[in-house]
Amino acid sequence: MYQHKNKIMNNQELRKNGIDGKHKNEGDSRRTFLKKAAAATVTIAGSDLMTFAGENPSDSTIPSNEMPWYRRITRWGQTNITEKDPSTYDISWWRKHWKSTNTQGVIINAGGIVAYYPSKVPLHRQAQFLEGRDLFGDLCRAAREEGMAVFARMDSNRAHEDFYKAHTDWFAIDGSGKPYKAGDLFITCVNSPYYNEHIPSILTEVAQLYNPEGFTDNSWSGLGRDTICYCENCKRSFRSKTGKEIPEAKNWEDSAYREWIIWNYNRRLEIWDLNNQVTRTAGGPDCIWSGMNSGSISGQSRSFRDFKRICNKAEIIMLDSQSRNDSGGFQQNADMGKLIHGLLGWDKLIPESMAMYQAGRPTFRLASKPVPEARMWMVEGIAGGIQPWWHYVGASHEDRRIYHTNGPIFNWHKENEDYLINRKPLATIGVVWSQQNTDFYGRDEAEAIVDMPWRGMIQALVRDRIPYIPVNADHIDREAKNLALLILPATGVMTDDQITSIKRFVKEGGGILATGETSLYNEWGDRMTDFALGDIFGAHITEPVKPNVTPLRKWTNETYHTYLRLTPELRTRVDGPQTGREPMMSGERHQVLKGFDETDILSFGGLLEPVRTDSKAEVLMTYIPPFPIYPPETAWMREPKTDIPGLIINTIPGAGRIAFMPADIDREYGRYNLPDHGNLLANLIRWTSKDNIPLAVEGTGLVNCNLYHQPGRMILHMTNLTSAGTWRQPVDEFIPVGPLKVRIKLPDNVSGSNIRFLVSQKNVSGSVAEGWITFTINSISDHEVVVIS
Numbered sequence: 001m002y003q004h005k006n007k008i009m010n011n012q013e014l015r016k017n018g019i020d021g022k023h024k025n026e027g028d029s030r031r032t033f034l035k036k037a038a039a040a041t042v043t044i045a046g047s048d049l050m051t052f053a054g055e056n057p058s059d060s061t062i063p064s065n066e067m068p069w070y071r072r073i074t075r076w077g078q079t080n081i082t083e084k085d086p087s088t089y090d091i092s093w094w095r096k097h098w099k100s101t102n103t104q105g106v107i108i109n110a111g112g113i114v115a116y117y118p119s120k121v122p123l124h125r126q127a128q129f130l131e132g133r134d135l136f137g138d139l140c141r142a143a144r145e146e147g148m149a150v151f152a153r154m155d156s157n158r159a160h161e162d163f164y165k166a167h168t169d170w171f172a173i174d175g176s177g178k179p180y181k182a183g184d185l186f187i188t189c190v191n192s193p194y195y196n197e198h199i200p201s202i203l204t205e206v207a208q209l210y211n212p213e214g215f216t217d218n219s220w221s222g223l224g225r226d227t228i229c230y231c232e233n234c235k236r237s238f239r240s241k242t243g244k245e246i247p248e249a250k251n252w253e254d255s256a257y258r259e260w261i262i263w264n265y266n267r268r269l270e271i272w273d274l275n276n277q278v279t280r281t282a283g284g285p286d287c288i289w290s291g292m293n294s295g296s297i298s299g300q301s302r303s304f305r306d307f308k309r310i311c312n313k314a315e316i317i318m319l320d321s322q323s324r325n326d327s328g329g330f331q332q333n334a335d336m337g338k339l340i341h342g343l344l345g346w347d348k349l350i351p352e353s354m355a356m357y358q359a360g361r362p363t364f365r366l367a368s369k370p371v372p373e374a375r376m377w378m379v380e381g382i383a384g385g386i387q388p389w390w391h392y393v394g395a396s397h398e399d400r401r402i403y404h405t406n407g408p409i410f411n412w413h414k415e416n417e418d419y420l421i422n423r424k425p426l427a428t429i430g431v432v433w434s435q436q437n438t439d440f441y442g443r444d445e446a447e448a449i450v451d452m453p454w455r456g457m458i459q460a461l462v463r464d465r466i467p468y469i470p471v472n473a474d475h476i477d478r479e480a481k482n483l484a485l486l487i488l489p490a491t492g493v494m495t496d497d498q499i500t501s502i503k504r505f506v507k508e509g510g511g512i513l514a515t516g517e518t519s520l521y522n523e524w525g526d527r528m529t530d531f532a533l534g535d536i537f538g539a540h541i542t543e544p545v546k547p548n549v550t551p552l553r554k555w556t557n558e559t560y561h562t563y564l565r566l567t568p569e570l571r572t573r574v575d576g577p578q579t580g581r582e583p584m585m586s587g588e589r590h591q592v593l594k595g596f597d598e599t600d601i602l603s604f605g606g607l608l609e610p611v612r613t614d615s616k617a618e619v620l621m622t623y624i625p626p627f628p629i630y631p632p633e634t635a636w637m638r639e640p641k642t643d644i645p646g647l648i649i650n651t652i653p654g655a656g657r658i659a660f661m662p663a664d665i666d667r668e669y670g671r672y673n674l675p676d677h678g679n680l681l682a683n684l685i686r687w688t689s690k691d692n693i694p695l696a697v698e699g700t701g702l703v704n705c706n707l708y709h710q711p712g713r714m715i716l717h718m719t720n721l722t723s724a725g726t727w728r729q730p731v732d733e734f735i736p737v738g739p740l741k742v743r744i745k746l747p748d749n750v751s752g753s754n755i756r757f758l759v760s761q762k763n764v765s766g767s768v769a770e771g772w773i774t775f776t777i778n779s780i781s782d783h784e785v786v787v788i789s
């Protein structure tokens with residue numbers, strides 16, 4: 001028997017504790033919290049699960065124009081409860097921590113694998129050390145008394161042996177009938193009653209007992225793509241949806257396997273809808289369910305989570321991307337924020353779980369992450385429109401330094417949040433992506449085939465301080481009017497509609513920079529006889545398609561001793577008799593080769609297939625095939641010159657500028673970070689966009705510049721990535737950069753008369769000439785946010 005009485009806040013306390021969201025209407029918030037506080041007063045006695053009559057939020061008297069909580073709460077916190085915590089959880093200490101960090105909402109473990117409240121749902125196992133305590137309920141009430149929102153956290157993907165034995169048919173099995181396990185736990189099947197009945201009954205119970213604002217789930221999407229479930233539920237569903245049997249093995253050429261992938265994606269969206277229907281029915285229209293998503297498209301692909309379709313349904317994206325990896329750097333977080341906002345809209349929120357513990361490489365759950373490392377990940381997320389969400393594992397820590405990381409950035413966020421949300425990017429460069437490309441072009445090597453070129457292209461943009469936005473390939477028409485250039489980094493798979501959009505964009509004067517095998521594959525990843533964009537590129541495939549051979553895919557994981565020859569060559573060279581080369585060519589090089597006058601070759605690293613070029617296309621680089629590296633005596637070019645194009649500039653009358661690089665140096669740049677590759681990409685971006693870039697920043701350092709606008713003002717978020725730890729975590733020291741001279745093109749409604757630095761808290765003046773404002777930032781330690789109005 002459990003007894004819990006919650007104190008109902010009086011009006012004065014409610015006013016004092018009201019959420020400090022900028023959209024808050026105090027009177028309305030007060031009513032909200034009165035209602036919530038009343039609903040939280042629940043007596044659980046024996047089998048009596050009582051909620052207050054009339055507390056169904058659908059009876060609400062709240063004006064419909066009030067911003068719902070998921071648009072209003074911008075700072076989240078999470079103490080991820082371990083099973084040991086219930087015996088020692090010091091709620092009063094945590095309440096102080098919530099307050100001192102200006103946290104507005106908390107994510108609290110409710111149920112799933114284990115329950116942190118006395119659940120009545122059969123087989124919903126109590127956390128090991130819970131011993132009757134209603135920890136979830138106690139925390140909910142504490143949060144409510146602080147005027148905070150509660151996201152009930154679920155973890156619904158596996159169960160203990162007793163559960164498995166009670167319902168063996170709810171669990172995923174391999175081809176031989178053996179259950180899939182993760183450690184001691186058994187993995188549940190997404191097509192089973194576990195997801196259709198068990199989880200909904202937990203969601204309903206939690207909503208009715210505690211009335212949390214909403215639900216999230218750590219791991220809601222079941223088995224990943226690498227594992228096929230052959231349970232009866234799956235077999236039946238797949239047969240009824242496709243008329244086929246579940247594929248026996250992974251085989252990208254098999255139509256059943258391809259359909260299995262699509263069927264899996266669809267099932268995850270059904271779960272999304274079902275859970276939302278359940279929580280809204282039990283908790284009211286704003287009691288949404290939003291499962292967590294990954295900060296990597298290839299991660300989303302492996303988990304069958306279609307980001308575009310999820311964002312079409314989601315009111316808020318809970319991003320579980322806790323720390324950086326060395327290859328992507330901090331800048332990956334801003335990139336991901338912009339990419340998701342491109343799907344979700346810039347008016348919605350994307351809180352991101354940010355580890356305060358040593359997460360990533362390596363992971364130590366109970367040790368504090370170096371403060372600069374944690375802070376930079378947070379700052380870069382905020383720069384990309386992400387909201388901070390601190391994350392600890394366990395409710396008590398002997399490494400108490402962990403508690404000091406979040407406060408400063410959270411408090412700064414509170415002071416400045418008006419400038420950090422509800423803003424739209426000002427960028428003229430769009431970088432095209434699609435999850436289909438990751439699925440069916442990247443397949444099992446998406447990291448090398450799709451992620452690496454993306455990373456290289458993004459890094460070239462960041463390094464040259466060029467603002468950009470990620471553009472989903474299905475949104476090209478929507479974004480086109482604001483863009484001067486679309487970049488297609490190794491976008492092998494493109495649909496007919498996407499090709500049509502690109503052609504329209506070019507015809508209307510837009511520039512294109514494409515690399516590698518862009519547009520050479522259909523939506524299933526089947527190689528076609530030519531690039532769908534061949535006429536745009538001025539380049540066509542010459543080799544006939546060999547069945548089941550996808551050469552570049554085979555090559556991408558390797559590095560070859562290859563080069564690119566710049567044409568025309570500018571230097572006289574001494575040629576050995578065996579090469580028989582003409583001594584010198586004359587002429588001027590194209591401006592995209594600016595900066596390379598002292599070399600006739602650039603390192604490459606990939607392989608190339610011959611392509612045929614159209615008459616108006618100009619070949620600016622040719623391929624030099626591989627030759628030995630070791631021993632040094634053998635390191636001479638066997639074939640110094642070919643006519644295989646590595647870089648092509650095409651001219652289409654009346655259209656934008658086109659550059660096509662069969663030589664995928666974006667992939668090489670993503671992998672090796674060689675400055676030549678970055679410089680060449682930057683040259684190409686500037687030329688194809690006709691230098692239509694609204695920002696120029698002079699000064700040394702690696703600085704990520706993101707430019708936004710709000711009505712009547714611009715916001716420039718600059719993150720200093722210059723550090724001894726830039727490419728190898730952790731950063732343990734900030735190395736300031738500056739002075740930086742900044743020039744920004746002023747939109748019509750921004751005069752440029754006020755410039756405010758939100759980090760160093762200074763007002764400065766700038767000079768305005770010919771529609772551009774110029775000012776200087778003397779020094780940036782970790783980041784600076786400039787507001788120009």
Ligand SMILES: [Zn+2]
Nearest residue numbers: 189229231234
């Ligand atoms: Zn199954």
